[in-house]
Every structure is written in structure tokens, then in C-alpha cells.
Amino acid sequence: xxxxxxxxxxxxxxxxxxxxxxxxxxxxxxxxxxxxxxxxxxxxxxxxxxxxxxxxxxxxxxxxxxxxxxxxxxxxxxxxxxxxxxxxxxxxxxxxxxxxxxxxxxxxxxxxxxxxxxxxxxxxxxxxxxxxxxxxxxxxxxxxxx
Numbered sequence: 618x619x620x621x622x623x624x625x626x627x628x629x630x631x632x633x634x635x636x637x638x639x640x641x642x643x644x645x646x647x648x649x650x651x652x653x654x655x656x657x658x659x660x661x662x663x664x665x666x667x668x669x670x671x672x673x674x675x676x677x678x679x680x681x682x683x684x685x686x687x688x689x690x691x692x693x694x695x696x697x698x699x700x701x702x703x704x705x706x707x708x709x710x711x712x713x714x715x716x717x718x719x720x721x722x723x724x725x726x727x728x729x730x731x732x733x734x735x736x737x738x739x740x741x742x743x744x745x746x747x748x749x750x751x752x753x754x755x756x757x758x759x760x761x762x763x
Contacts, residue, residue, distance in 0.1 A: 640679050642669045647703045654700035654722050694751055712750035718759040
């Protein structure tokens with residue numbers, strides 16, 4: 618967890634922004650869930666179970682700040698609600714496979730896929746700021762049930 622808090626400091630160990638108790642609690646909730654992609658409601662529930670009393674609006678406001686700082690990714694993985702994850706490694710790339718039936722979300726790290734996207738953008742004289750890729754379909758378990 619301390620490594621994730623290091624993202625909010627510059628090399629001189631001076632804070633890049635104020636790490637409030639609320640932001641720290643939200644980051645900890647995301648960290649504790651590992652590869653899970655949490656909704657605001659999931660974060661609120663996890664914090665409530667830990668005795669934290671943060672309102673939904675407070676969580677939304679802090680997630681916006683953490684996203685703007687590049688600490689949290691906001692993901693639209695379908696289902697009508699955004700999900701959030703910590704940026705575990707700055708400048709790393711992974712994409713998501715989302716099962717349309719059960720909602721399972723799998724992360725895939727594939728540097729070749731990223732290179733193809735960057736190469737295509739470069740060939741079109743397009744500068745990328747952010748690359749997000751979500752692939753929908755059916756997981757193995759749901760395929761077997763069809």
C-alpha cells in the first residue's frame with residue numbers, strides 16, 4: 618500500500634497534493650480489493666464495513682480528483698455504472714475482457730496490443746493521451762452454459 622501512496626509524491630518527497638484521510642481511505646479500499654473494479658457503491662460499502670463514514674458525494678468528488686491526478690482510472694465497462702481501479706504502474710497498459718452474461722472482468726496485459734495501437738496512431742499522425750480497450754463477449758463458464 619505504501620507504494621501506491623508514493624504515486625502522490627514527487628521525487629523530492631514533497632506531496633503533489635493533499636492526501637486527506639478521505640482520499641487515503643478511498644485509495645486503501647481500492648487497494649484492498651486488488652484486481653476488482655469497484656463502483657462508487659462498492660467503495661462506499663467497503664468503507665462502511667471498515668467504520669469509515671464517507672458519503673457517496675464525497676467519494677465521487679475525491680475520485681474525480683484522484684482521476685485527474687492519474688492515480689485512479691475511471692472505467693466504463695458496461696452495466697450502466699462506472700468502475701474504478703488504482704493505476705498500479707504509471708505508463709503501463711492493460712485491457713479488460715468483460716463477460717456480457719455474468720459480468721466477470723478480466724485484466725489482460727499485452728504489450729504487443731499496445732504497440733499496435735501506438736503504431737497505428739503514429740502512422741495516422743495522431744498523438745494518444747490515453748488508451749482504453751474493453752472487449753466484450755462470454756467467459757468460458759458462460760460459454761459452456763449456452
